[in-house]
Amino acid sequence: MKPDVLIVEDEPSILSSLEFILRHAGWTTRSVTDGEAALRAISMVVPRVVILDVMLPKQSGFDVLKKLRLDRNTRELPILILTAKGQQQDKRTAQGLGATGFITKPYANSEVVDAVRRLLGEAPVRGGANGKSEEDPER
Amino acid sequence: MRGRRKLEFVAFLVPVGGIILILPPLVLIANVSTWIFGVPAIIVYLFAVWLALITVAFALQFPLGRLQETDMEADPSQPETAPAPPK
């Protein structure tokens, strides 16, 4: 089954929080904890969106991004870069490499949900950028 | 090089040996009134030493000459076998 979001994140606590909020937003997710595993997973099933941490074991997020952009199948794949460094340099690098979105840790949960939604081409639920309303679609 | 030193040592021994032979005390051994073929022993002795020196010098001129040639080849200031005649 094709997941909506592939989460690539090595910090377990962040990974579990991301899984929680994205599933809660109604998407299916899949998680890997390093760059190689990410590439492997994508080569098998291309997700609709990738959330990619930069500081990863084995292959950094940038390396993964670069490779995905070289591959015809994933050239247009929406990729959201997560970084804990938060420097302008990283943002430029990400854009240069063809990242679709860029979010700095620590982030508000709504930032991630909004970004994913935008990348999936879905309209904001109930309008407005309110995190509460976004993250509570079933209410 | 070792051959050279040996040869030079032999060449050195010639005059030194001569000195030892013609000076006392060795020369006194022959200074006795003995006659050899009618000639006094001392005369025979001195002339024999003399002739021996000449003979050794004659024999040594060849190896020493070769040594000298190599030396002079090494010395560029020595080629004047026959000086240019002045005009």
Added chain:
Amino acid sequence: MISGSLVIATSVLYVILLFALAYWSDLMARRGQGNLLHSPLVFTLAISVYCTSWTFYGAVGSAARNGLEFLAVYLGPTLVFTGWWFGLRKLVRIGHNQRITSVADLISSRFGKSGRLAVLVTLMAVVGITPYIALQLKAIATSLRVILSGGFEPSSHVQATPLPQSLDDVGLAFAIAAAMALFSIMFGTRNVNANEQHHGVVAAIAFEAIVKFVALIAVGLFVVFSIGGGFAATFARAEDAGIMLNAQNAFGPRWLTITILSAAAIVCLPRQFQITVVENADERHLRTASWAFPLYLFGMSVFTLPIAIIGRSVLPAGADPDMFVLTLPLAFDQQGLALFAFIGGFSSATSMIIIASIALSIMISNHIVVPIALRSTKVPGQEAGSGMSRLVLTSRRISIAVVLLLGFVYFWLTAGSGALAPIGLISFAGVAQFLPAIIAALYWRDATAKGALAGLIAGFIIWGWSSFLPSFATSSEQIASLLQTGPWGIGILRPQALLGLSGLDPLVHAVFWSLLGNVIALIGVSLFTENDAMGRLQSHLFVDVFKQSTGGHARYVDSSATLDDLLYMTERVLGAEAARSLFAKLGPGAKGLETAPPTPEFISRLEKELAGSIGAASAHVVLGQVVSGESITFEEVLQMADETQKILEYSQRLEHTTEELQSTTVKLREANQQLRELDQQKDEFLSQVSHEVRTPMTAIRSFSEILLNHDDLEAGQRQRFLNTIHDESMRLTILLDEILDLSALERGETLWRNEPVEVGTALRRAIDVCTPLTNQHNLEVRQKNRAENIWVVANGDRLCQVFINLISNAAKYSDAKRPFIEIDSRVKGGELLVDFADNGPGIAPGDRDIIFDKFSRGKHDPESSHSGSGLGLAISLEILVKMGGSLKLLPSSGRGARFQVRLPLASADALPPFERA
């Protein structure tokens, strides 16, 4: 009875023959056809100029009086020539290299081209040779008188007469001296040669050597076989003749002395030096001469004793033994042989006189006349044409005349003083005074000009006093009484018994004292004086002649003199033609006579060539004058070299400074680079810190938002999220603590105390603290060796911190089914070793190098720590270094990591009082 006119005519014819031979030889040499003239045979025969009328006549006389003593005169030269490889070869090589013109030139040149030495040696040579020339005059005069009177006139020389001979005798001697002077002048001074070689003269001398040899052998054969009846019969008469062959004292001090003197003479006599060194065309000729010359001497001596024996036994008692060679044939009416013998004696005398006077005249003109002329006139040879050349020739001609005149005067003053040989020995003793200086010149580097001067003067004075002066005793009452009582009655100054040393043979006495004084003065003064710059250079060139490849040294560094100037000057010295040919020979640059300045090498070579003509010292002065204006003395060159050296040193210093500057720049650049790196490190550190802080912050923020926004969470989930928030904030706290901790450690904590710590206690405490963690991870803590009661100097809490860090790392990273950590503490080599080995994932090879860096959690490890800050090992290492220890990651043999803590043990007096003993 031989008629006087026949004798005179024969003599004149003989001289004309000689002259023709010399002229023809010169011609051949000039045409380049004189190969025979340059043969070693001619060279050897020319050396035989050693055998003068002293040998021809005097040896027989000596044998008749003193038995075998005459042999020593020929054994000495034999030793020198058979040992040619060591002495003569060096002398000849130096002679060629330095263009030596005479023995005076040799000594002067070696000792810094000293003009004073040259003058002294020249004067000594003139005085020393005067008796020798007188001897030749005496021999010719006597032999002439003998052959004219038919040989039976008893010699009047046997008895000492205080007054001069009859006017006839003196007049005869004067006529002979005048004729010889003319002869020598015609032979020796026809031109000034560029290298002072006289091919014609040498050829004539070689011819004379043959004449005298054949004549003596002829007489000898006649005497021994015709009169004596063979050698045996002849020697049988020896006792009857009163010739003591086995005298007990025959080989005493006199034998040794004469051997030494003759060995010295073959080198020091100006005429021998002239032939052996100056006239030598090729060093190789020495090889042949080394045996051929002794052989010649051998032949000249074979018949000496037999002639003396027969003469003694056959001729009347009053017959002069010096004339036996002549009187024996006359007595047996062999007039042809007698005439031949006379010519033989005549030739031996003339050859000596010619060469000796030429040699002396060269010395006089080169070392006395030319220097004076150079001093008195500013530019050499002001008159047009061959000014200097004419001056040199004129002075040589006059010198020859003067030398012969002196010989005549000596002959006149000492007339009747006796036999020929003693006169010759006086000369030998005189020139032997050169020997110490020559030996020092060739072999003793530290011999100085002052030393040589002192030695020569001392030897000369003693010789003059003890040998030369006494030879006048027969003709001077005062000198005779001086010998008896000493000057002013001072006994110890008696010439033949100096310091009361009496009982010695006068010759031995004179030679002993003069050479002793000579050598002592030479050595003594040399030891206390220094060679000047030129002297040092020359001493090197002489002593090390076989070690250098070229003798050329540029002494004139820069000159404004043009080739034209130099040619002009050279023409003054050598004459126009010789100068041009010399310039042509000296090589390129001379052809067009450009006005360009000549090279220093050219001037040096020119000086050497000129030195061959007018002596080293004079050539130096001459060239110095021409090149003057910029004339550069050797000292100036040295000074310049010194300045150059200084400039060199300065530039080296500059270079050094530059280098220092460069190295400073490099250091600065390095420091800069370091700073930049540090700055970068700081940035990286901050970036790392930021990252490390942001990660737990992200989790905390994210989970708190979830908790805030989702009221409907299950209690378990809520609880889990809260726990995560708590853990992450704890992680954040620890991280901040550790950053501060590390920063404090790196900055240098002010309150850091090392004190004796018991390792076992610290380790137990650490294990205790870690127990909850190890239990959580199921980590089994094993202890292999336990270091008990081992004290190290450390900060107890910090050491504990290190242990905790290592144990908790093992716990946190443990992934084995049955994880364990093995702690092995022991003492080895005065150190405490504590190993922490686990069976966890170990350290990836790529991380081994960076494991102690900050924030360097094994990034390459997929199972990397989630709770560590990456600062633990960096802090542990920092702590251990502060305690004088170290922390290492040991190469692991199998699975897991193995860390080793090393700490120095506490010394006994550092322990708490109760722990000692």
